[in-house]
Amino acid sequence: MPELPEVETVRRGLQKILEGEVIEGVEVRDTRLRYPVDEKKLGRGLPGRRIKELRRRAKYLLILLEADGAREEACLIIHLGMSGRVYFSKKAETAQPHTHVIFSLRGGRELHFRDPRRFGLVDLVPLASLEDDRRFSSLGVEPLSDECSAEYFFDRSRKLRQPVKNFLMDSRRVVGIGNIYASEALFLARVHPQRAAGRISLETWGRITAVVKEVLGEAIRQGGTTLNDFQGPDGTAGYFQVLLRVYGREGEDCSECGATVRKKVLAGRSTYYCPRCQH
Ligand SMILES: [Zn+2]
Incomplete structure (x- = not known):
């Protein structure tokens, strides 16, 4: 499943080409995604629109469109779900199987949305309604923003007995810390994943916050970790295994102390930790 670093990598790749481009047309080949694609809405709202900016919120790609005539500023929302991809293709090139939506661009390229498992999403909303949109209003802070701080986690965790790993993976508090990143960050911070969030000191939250940012930042620099066939939107292989x-x-030796790494299932997710380094 694409995680936040993969989506951010995709955003950066798309940004170079899409900002300033004009969408000429849209072809919906199959509306049957997890939430059906509203073909009419896209057909009315997209052709002729200039792309202003590419943003990301959690794992949503947000393509901001300039106002034009009677059409107000809008946002094309794309979520990659479990198996979604977006990539550029030349016009008249045959689309790959499972390509559900094709955006044609004035510059001669097409942006293809492909999603074999169909958990993705393509939607268009007025920019003004984005803040109140149910998909976004309950999301916590972005992990790489300044709002995500030791104080933020400390304040929100007081009295909670919830294990710190589950706390970090709750998107109502902070978005985009997936299972792999939570395990890695807690190892680096030397904090046991089952420790009660409410008993973690401000100082320790400082350590956790720093490594969360470090681990996600490193994954973005490397192009993401979780898809072993991950491709950047320019079609080049974008997969580099982050350590x-x-x-x-x-069962392997801990790289720090040599003790045996253990696995435990927490909230249904495999959790790996070193029993000697992490307390
Ligand atoms: Zn160890």
């Missing part, structure tokens, strides 16, 4: 220090290493 996973503890994730998937059950």
Whole structure:
């Protein structure tokens, strides 16, 4: 599943080509995604629109469109779901199987949205309604923003007995810390994944916050970790394995102390940790 670093990598790749481009047309080949694609809405709202900016919120790609005539500023929302991809193709090139939506661009290229498992999403909303949109209004802070701080986590965790790993993976508090990144960050911060969030000191939250940012930032620099056939939107292979220090290493020696790495299931997710380094 594409995680936040992959989506951010995609955003950066798309940004170079899409900003300033004009969408000429849209072809919906199959509306049957998790939420059906509203073909009429896209057909009315997209052709002729200039792309102003590419943003990301959690794992949503947000393509901001300039106002034009009677049409107000709008936002094309794309979510990659479990298996979604967006990539550029030349016009008249045959689309790959499972390509559900094709955006044609004035510059001669097409942007293809492909999603074999159909958990993705393509939608168009007025920019003004984005803040109140149910998909976004309950989301917590962005992990790489300044709002995501030791104080933020400390304040929100007081009295909670919830394990710190589950706390970090709750998108109502902070978005985009997936299972692999949570395990890796807690290993680097030397905090046991089952420790009660409410008993973690401000100082320790400082350590956790710093490594969360470091781990996600490193994954973005490397192009993401979780899809082993991950491709950047320009079609080049964008997959570089970020060094996973503890994730998937059950039974191996801890790289720091030599103790045996353990695996435990927390909230249904495989959790890896070193029983000696992490307290
Ligand atoms: Zn260790």
